[in-house]
Amino acid sequence: xxxxxxxxxxxxxxxxxxxxxxxxxxxxxxxxxxxxxxxxxxxxxxxxxxxxxxxxxxxxxxxxxxxxxxxxxxxxxxxxxxxxxxxxxxxxxxxxxxxxxxxxxxxxxxxxxxx
Amino acid sequence: xxxxxxxxxxxxxxxxxxxxxxxxxxxxxxxxxxxxxxxxxxxxxxxxxxxxxxxxxxxxxxxxxxxxxxxxxxxxxxxxxxxxxxxxxxxxxxxxxxxxxxxxxxxxxxxxxx
Numbered sequence: 001x002x003x004x005x006x007x008x009x010x011x012x013x014x015x016x017x018x019x020x021x022x023x024x025x026x027x028x029x030x031x032x033x034x035x036x037x038x039x040x041x042x043x044x045x046x047x048x049x050x051x052x053x054x055x056x057x058x059x060x061x062x063x064x065x066x067x068x069x070x071x072x073x074x075x076x077x078x079x080x081x082x083x084x085x086x087x088x089x090x091x092x093x094x095x096x097x098x099x100x101x102x103x104x105x106x107x108x109x110x111x112x113x114x115x
Numbered sequence: 116x117x118x119x120x121x122x123x124x125x126x127x128x129x130x131x132x133x134x135x136x137x138x139x140x141x142x143x144x145x146x147x148x149x150x151x152x153x154x155x156x157x158x159x160x161x162x163x164x165x166x167x168x169x170x171x172x173x174x175x176x177x178x179x180x181x182x183x184x185x186x187x188x189x190x191x192x193x194x195x196x197x198x199x200x201x202x203x204x205x206x207x208x209x210x211x212x213x214x215x216x217x218x219x220x221x222x223x224x225x226x227x228x229x
Binding site: 032034036041042043044045046049093095097103104106107108109 | 149151157158159161164205214215216217218219220221222224
């Protein structure tokens with residue numbers, strides 16, 4: 001079945017630094033990838049949608065200059081949290097879909113802690 | 116905009132009890148519906164999905180869900196739960212007019228007592 005690999009699984013960084021999270025589709029071409037954020041004991045909130053080769057579409061309230069999304073190939077999307085602050089600490093999850101197919105494949109998530 | 120409501124935030128029940136989790140959505144057009152489960156410390160897993168056809172959908176681990184279009188609902192059921200069903204359950208909706216964006220409900224945390 002379709003597999004999405006997300007890396008790293010967890011990361012601790014200092015306040016003010018940037019962190020990059022990768023999301024790879026291993027056995028299919030992901031025409032669209034989604035990035036979600038999940039706070040403890042809360043649901044997944046969609047941050048942005050990215051289509052291969054084009055700019056990401058951000059949800060209302062999500063700072064696009066802070067959460068940089070790149071989807072340069074059909075198998076890789078990256079989320080970079082720039083100038084991270086403690087309030088950015090959260091669980092970030094990516095998801096991917098394949099054109100012509102219904103269904104979403106989720107990565108295993110990245111727990112970001114900013115100290 | 117599409118929105119998804121899960122009425123129960125927390126459910127506690129004993130093993131062998133029946134489980135039903137409510138899910139309602141707010142979009143009136145064609146929708147694809149999903150239920151996901153997130154076990155403690157693990158990533159989301161798809162339990163079942165509805166795209167079209169028989170409104171009663173059977174998924175993995177003995178779960179099923181019924182799509183009732185007139186009620187904008189997609190409730191999840193399991194006749195007899197096990198301790199291993201302790202997890203958080205998320206309903207999600209994709210409204211076709213919204214492209215392929217998936218919107219999640221707030222989740223229901225289920226605790227099954229042994």
